[in-house]
Amino acid sequence: MVEPATMKLEFRLTPSAGEPNSEVLDDLVKLIRQAVATAPPDMTEIKAEGEFRPPEGEEEKSLRGLESWIKHRIEQAAGASQKLIEQRETTSSQPVGIAKLATEATRAAETVVAAVQRGRLRGVLVTTSGDSTAS
Amino acid sequence: MIAIDAVHDALRSPQPWSALDELVRTELAAGRLTDHIHDELAATLDEVRAAPDHDEDREEPLLDTLDRLNGFCRADIAYQNPPVLPTEDEIAKLPRWARVAFAARCARRSLSSVPKEFGGFDLGLLVSTTRAVEAAAVSLSFTLGEFARRIVEVIAVDSADLKYIEGPTSNSFADYRKFALKAVVAAVRAADSYANATEVFTASSIAGSDGVARSLIRRDFDHLARLASAYGWTDNTPVPPEVFGPLWPEGKPAGWPDDPELPKRTDVALEVVSSERVSETMIEDEVVNLFLAMNRFHIARTGHPLTVEDFHPFLAALVPAGV
Numbered sequence: 001m002v003e004p005a006t007m008k009l010e011f012r013l014t015p016s017a018g019e020p021n022s023e024v025l026d027d028l029v030k031l032i033r034q035a036v037a038t039a040p041p042d043m044t045e046i047k048a049e050g051e052f053r054p055p056e057g058e059e060e061k062s063l064r065g066l067e068s069w070i071k072h073r074i075e076q077a078a079g080a081s082q083k084l085i086e087q088r089e090t091t092s093s094q095p096v097g098i099a100k101l102a103t104e105a106t107r108a109a110e111t112v113v114a115a116v117q118r119g120r121l122r123g124v125l126v127t128t129s130g131d132s133t134a135s
Numbered sequence: 136m137i138a139i140d141a142v143h144d145a146l147r148s149p150q151p152w153s154a155l156d157e158l159v160r161t162e163l164a165a166g167r168l169t170d171h172i173h174d175e176l177a178a179t180l181d182e183v184r185a186a187p188d189h190d191e192d193r194e195e196p197l198l199d200t201l202d203r204l205n206g207f208c209r210a211d212i213a214y215q216n217p218p219v220l221p222t223e224d225e226i227a228k229l230p231r232w233a234r235v236a237f238a239a240r241c242a243r244r245s246l247s248s249v250p251k252e253f254g255g256f257d258l259g260l261l262v263s264t265t266r267a268v269e270a271a272a273v274s275l276s277f278t279l280g281e282f283a284r285r286i287v288e289v290i291a292v293d294s295a296d297l298k299y300i301e302g303p304t305s306n307s308f309a310d311y312r313k314f315a316l317k318a319v320v321a322a323v324r325a326a327d328s329y330a331n332a333t334e335v336f337t338a339s340s341i342a343g344s345d346g347v348a349r350s351l352i353r354r355d356f357d358h359l360a361r362l363a364s365a366y367g368w369t370d371n372t373p374v375p376p377e378v379f380g381p382l383w384p385e386g387k388p389a390g391w392p393d394d395p396e397l398p399k400r401t402d403v404a405l406e407v408v409s410s411e412r413v414s415e416t417m418i419e420d421e422v423v424n425l426f427l428a429m430n431r432f433h434i435a436r437t438g439h440p441l442t443v444e445d446f447h448p449f450l451a452a453l454v455p456a457g458v
Contacts, residue, residue, distance in 0.1 A: 003410035008449040009422065013429060014402040016442040023393075024436040025400040027381040028429055032405070034380035041366055048408040052449035063448035066415050073423045074443055081430060081440040088438050101435065102385035108432035109384035110210045115428035119421040123413040126425060129404035 003123065005048035007063075010129070029128045031109055035116030036127060046125040137162065137172070142179045142197070143186065151196035159200060159214060169214050173204035206361060216357055218350030220336075220343045225356070227332035233363050236272035236374035238325035238335045239265055240355050241342035245318030247382055247394060248348075258395060261319045268322045269376040277326040317341050347388055355379055386436055402444070403429070 013028075014020070055063045091100045116126045137158060145154035162172045176197065183194055199208075206213045226234060242265045249258055271277035321338035328334045339356070343349040362368070362378060383391075407425075409418050430441045 003412070004451065005408035006411045006451045007409050007413075007418070008451075009407040009418070009446065010405070010449070011407075011446040012402040012404050012444045013426070013441045014444055015433065015437065015439050018437060018439040020401040021437050022397055022400045023387075024433060025403050026397055027384060027436070028403050028432060029400070030377070030381040031384070031432070032403075033377040037375050037377035038362055044410075046408055046410050048406075051452040053452045055448055055450050059450060062415070063450075066419060067446045067448065069419050070422050071443060071446070073419070074426055077423075077427060077430070078440070080427075081434060084431060084434045085438060085440065088434060092438075105385045105432065105435040107211055108428070108435045109380065111428040112425075112432050113380070115421075115425045119407075119425060122417055122421060123410045124418060124421040125408050126421075127406050127408075129406055 002045045002047055004050070005046050005125070008048060008052045027109070028112065031112040032116055032126060032128045035113040035120075036125075038113070039117050039120050043120055044123065046120075046123060048125070137175050137179070139179050139182050142176065142183060146183065146193050146196060147188075151193075152199065155196055155200045159204065163214065163217050166217050166219055168216050168219075169204045172214075173201055176201055176204070216353050218353055220339050220349055220352060221356040223332045223336045225360070226335045226339070229360060230363055230368045230372055230374075231330045231370040232272040232275055232372060232374045233359055233368060234330035234332065234335045235268060235277070235322075235326045236376065236378070237356060237359055238322040238330070238338040239268040239272065239376065240379050241335075241338040241352060242268065242318045242322035243376075244342045244348055244351065244355075244382060246315050247387070248391065249315045258315070261315055262396060264319050265322060268326045271326050272374045272376070275371060275373055314341070314344075351382075 015025075054060070088101065088104075091097045091104070094100065119126055141158055142155075145151055145158055148154040159172055159176075163169070180194070180197065183189060183197060202208045203212055203214050226237070229237065242261075246258070246261060246265060268277070318338065318341045321334060321341055325331065325334040325338050339352050343352045358379065359374075363372075366372075368374070382394075405425075407418070407422060426441070426443065433439065433441050
């Protein structure tokens, strides 16, 4: 079954501190692609082949509201991020810290794939834009 | 081999889940595979049910353990195979192009250990040859001619390499050049031999000549085998390299060289599209859920969080204004 896409959101995720790590950012791109490539074949397909236009008037107001809500909820999650950062610092100072960090990164990678596939199941298709590379 | 008495004892113990866990971990430590342990435990079910003191609650720990062996559970509690290379028999059970994709992945892993500045060595040629094997697993066809010629050109640089490649598998990482040549030649031979399991096994043996790599190759293989089984792949199913994900989701080992193909990235640009049936609340949930997952991964690897920038919404041009 194929459903045409009616809305598209474009945004970028950037590190909020520290130098961008190309390797880690590229791994995130690969995880998104992995999720798309390994999605169950019987999932509904969402086609985004037609043209898209910026919203106008009331549409714009509504979609700006969506943007605000998303940003608000992400800001609310800053506390959880801080906790993860502190946990990482504690773990890295332990004798078996490197192994634990590797396990956490592997599990987090699985979570990214699961998040993309969960979205797909609910009618939301996530892809990466190839032009985010810079030489 | 797990004895039925050991299973009965575990199920009658005050902590049956822990007792069964101990049984399974003993078998895994002996190098046995989750599939084999699963089949053995599953074969005890009838006898467990036939026991005079049996009740349904008692078999729950056994069923849960079987699920953990099968992977029908949360990823973090699933049993993982020990770091042993897949056997030829296991490889032979994969569909044809999954075998080719696996051989190419093994070559990728071997190439990832090669420092790009390694003298007198055309790494680019080997990378592009590996890419051709990956592409073959998508297009479902492989032509040896051009790639064989290219590889022979590389081998001709040092005739000693040819002898080395024809010889037994080396366990040494010292000679990167020969190691990478062998890995790529094995992948090419795998693609050119109707994905002969022996050739694919050679590719994995070369790439897995190191303990760390061996566990990762086992992980790649198990992942592929699970997908092939779950989705009913056939000998005509294309298998793109993307199914494997990053080579090192946990971060590459210390001292490993940089990937020569790594693009310089400063961000991850995403597109999220949704169909008509999806409400704004659902989109909001999915975007936030995705962000949290990506942020967790980024923190795990770098210690720094992510932030959202340049948010732009669009509507399908055919949707009437005001909808």
